[in-house]
Amino acid sequence: MFVKELTKKYDGKPVVDSVTFDIPKGSVISLIGPNGAGKSTVMGMISRLIAKDTGMVEFDGKDIGKWKSRELAKRLAILTQTNQIQMKLTVRELVAFGRFPYSGNRITKADEAIIDQAIEYMELREFEDRFIDELSGGQRQRAYIAMVIAQDTEYVLLDEPTNNLDIYHATNMMKIVRKLCDELGKTVILVLHEINYAAFYSDYICAFVDGKIARFGTVEEVMTKETLSEIYKVDFEILRISGKPLSIYY
Amino acid sequence: MNTLAYRSNLRKLGILAVLALVAAAAYMLVDVNFANERLFQYSMRIRSPKLIAMLITAFAIGGASVVFQSIINNTIVTPCLLGMNSLYTLIHTSVVFFAGSGSILAVNTNLSFAVDLILMGIAATVIYGYLFRKTRYNILYVLLIGTVLTSFFSSVQSTMTRIMDPNEYDTLLSTLVASFSNINSEIIVFAVIVLAAVAIVLRKDLALLNVITLGRQQAINLGVDYDRCIRRLLIGVTLYIATATAMVGPISFLGLIIANLSRQLLQTFRHSQLILGSALFGMAVLVGGQLIVEHVFSYAIPVSVFITVGGGLYFLYLLLTRRKA
Numbered sequence: 001m002f003v004k005e006l007t008k009k010y011d012g013k014p015v016v017d018s019v020t021f022d023i024p025k026g027s028v029i030s031l032i033g034p035n036g037a038g039k040s041t042v043m044g045m046i047s048r049l050i051a052k053d054t055g056m057v058e059f060d061g062k063d064i065g066k067w068k069s070r071e072l073a074k075r076l077a078i079l080t081q082t083n084q085i086q087m088k089l090t091v092r093e094l095v096a097f098g099r100f101p102y103s104g105n106r107i108t109k110a111d112e113a114i115i116d117q118a119i120e121y122m123e124l125r126e127f128e129d130r131f132i133d134e135l136s137g138g139q140r141q142r143a144y145i146a147m148v149i150a151q152d153t154e155y156v157l158l159d160e161p162t163n164n165l166d167i168y169h170a171t172n173m174m175k176i177v178r179k180l181c182d183e184l185g186k187t188v189i190l191v192l193h194e195i196n197y198a199a200f201y202s203d204y205i206c207a208f209v210d211g212k213i214a215r216f217g218t219v220e221e222v223m224t225k226e227t228l229s230e231i232y233k234v235d236f237e238i239l240r241i242s243g244k245p246l247s248i249y250y
Numbered sequence: 251m252n253t254l255a256y257r258s259n260l261r262k263l264g265i266l267a268v269l270a271l272v273a274a275a276a277y278m279l280v281d282v283n284f285a286n287e288r289l290f291q292y293s294m295r296i297r298s299p300k301l302i303a304m305l306i307t308a309f310a311i312g313g314a315s316v317v318f319q320s321i322i323n324n325t326i327v328t329p330c331l332l333g334m335n336s337l338y339t340l341i342h343t344s345v346v347f348f349a350g351s352g353s354i355l356a357v358n359t360n361l362s363f364a365v366d367l368i369l370m371g372i373a374a375t376v377i378y379g380y381l382f383r384k385t386r387y388n389i390l391y392v393l394l395i396g397t398v399l400t401s402f403f404s405s406v407q408s409t410m411t412r413i414m415d416p417n418e419y420d421t422l423l424s425t426l427v428a429s430f431s432n433i434n435s436e437i438i439v440f441a442v443i444v445l446a447a448v449a450i451v452l453r454k455d456l457a458l459l460n461v462i463t464l465g466r467q468q469a470i471n472l473g474v475d476y477d478r479c480i481r482r483l484l485i486g487v488t489l490y491i492a493t494a495t496a497m498v499g500p501i502s503f504l505g506l507i508i509a510n511l512s513r514q515l516l517q518t519f520r521h522s523q524l525i526l527g528s529a530l531f532g533m534a535v536l537v538g539g540q541l542i543v544e545h546v547f548s549y550a551i552p553v554s555v556f557i558t559v560g561g562g563l564y565f566l567y568l569l570l571t572r573r574k575a
Contacts, residue, residue, distance in 0.1 A: 088519065097472060
């Protein structure tokens with residue numbers, strides 16, 4: 001996937017300003033940056049949730065706008081934070097929606113098997129007949145991830161997946177992200193606020209400031225004292241734990 | 251998948267269908283003089299258009315309400331609460347007001363209905379489509395603006411009737427205050443055609459309703475062309491409401507009652523079942539209600555009064571108990 005000169009303006013003010021980068025396949029890429037830097041907007045435009053003003057998002061040699069929405073849904077999945085459902089829906093029914101791009105409302109035998117796998121993978125077997133609105137935040141998040149797995153896409157986009165989760169669930173979430181990439185071979189792009197999660201669990205980091213890319217590179221390249229201080233405008237120290245750079249800020 | 255709940259829902263729908271049938275049969279046959287053939291035929295001729303109109307109305311309002319609630323992702327809203335009924339009344343009045351009661355547009359019932367439908371489709375799509383986009387489907391704003399619009403449409407409409415020629419108004423009134431005792435039966439055939447055509451044209455969009463209730467972002471993620479689909483469904487809802495209003499006049503809370511009863515009874519996301527349930531509830535409630543009105547209260551209290559009173563209470567109940575959702 002290739003992003004070229006992507007721009008979005010709200011009321012004439014550029015929120016995302018001519019952003020260009022190449023998304024390496026089969027890796028975990030974290031988008032970080034201060035509030036209002038435009039990372040979520042970039043994510044939204046990559047996933048077609050937000051209309052872009054100019055520029056292009058090239059996906060398999062074709063601009064994302066030229067893809068049939070349904071075809072794209074088989075290749076690229078996005079999970080955002082605003083998921084409120086008014087319906088009475090069980091976990092299994094939610095996961096089954098992941099097969100919608102393939103089979104519509106009629107779930108086939110093959111779909112059932114994939115749904116089963118996804119539920120098993122996210123360890124949701126005991127909850128599968130519970131209603132979504134009766135689950136805790138962490139369980140609900142896992143149910144949505146299971147749905148994304150059932151959707152069986154090459155690319156998975158996650159918008160702040162650790163938001164509103166406690167340390168235990170957030171860390172688990174990041175481990176799942178790693179597994180999606182390592183075990184299932186997906187390319188995972190996520191927006192993160194916690195720099196250390198980004199450092200510990202991703203391969204590449206793309207740092208945004210004021211709608212522009214401030215730095216894009218491997219974790220080692222971005223996680224330096226100077227770069228981070230420049231991006232966030234606070235003092236940083238870098239420690240090394242388990243061979244990974246972790247930051248302390250104050 | 252979840253076949254148990256699915257089958258139990260089918261059984262519930264079966265029971266509802268039987269209920270609706272019993273109500274319909276009772277409505278046709280209670281107090282009929284079987285001995286005298288001419289009297290029997292007379293009653294049938296009077297009752298059958300009414301029954302058909304009620305069944306059509308129940309289907310239109312039941313279906314439209316469920317679809318509308320799913321579009322806007324909230325179960326305490328109905329098209330009527332947003333003033334679609336008053337908009338229809340306003341449009342109907344304006345046509346007579348500007349074209350005159352003698353014009354072909356007002357005299358020919360079917361033509362007048364067609365003109366109303368077209369105007370209604372355009373006006374509602376522009377107004378409500380804009381409203382939803384502008385408020386980003388924020389339910390509180392939509393409700394508030396809807397309430398304001400309802401009184402706005404009614405005020406404009408009543409202003410028109412006040413400055414109208416009294417004779418014109420007299421002709422208008424007979425088509426305006428349609429009710430279950432005064433059903434506009436001339437348009438039944440046309441209405442059925444409209445409802446069926448809309449359902450056929452929108453069948454693909456209707457199949458997307460299950461996914462649409464997951465919210466805009468999930469729907470797009472799963473490959474739904476969201477904005478286009480919502481626009482098309484909204485036009486459909488408008489036409490259904492307009493048809494129902496043209497035939498039996500505005501019944502504010504019916505949609506709210508039957509759509510929510512259906513949701514409560516079936517507890518599912520499957521719209522094929524929800525819509526069917528809602529329509530069947532509507533048939534049972536309307537026909538049963540009218541039966542009681544005609545034979546117990548001998549027309550003293552119109553059925554819409556019961557529905558408004560009952561619906562109002564039910565609305566409050568829903569508001570107060572659903573807070574957590």
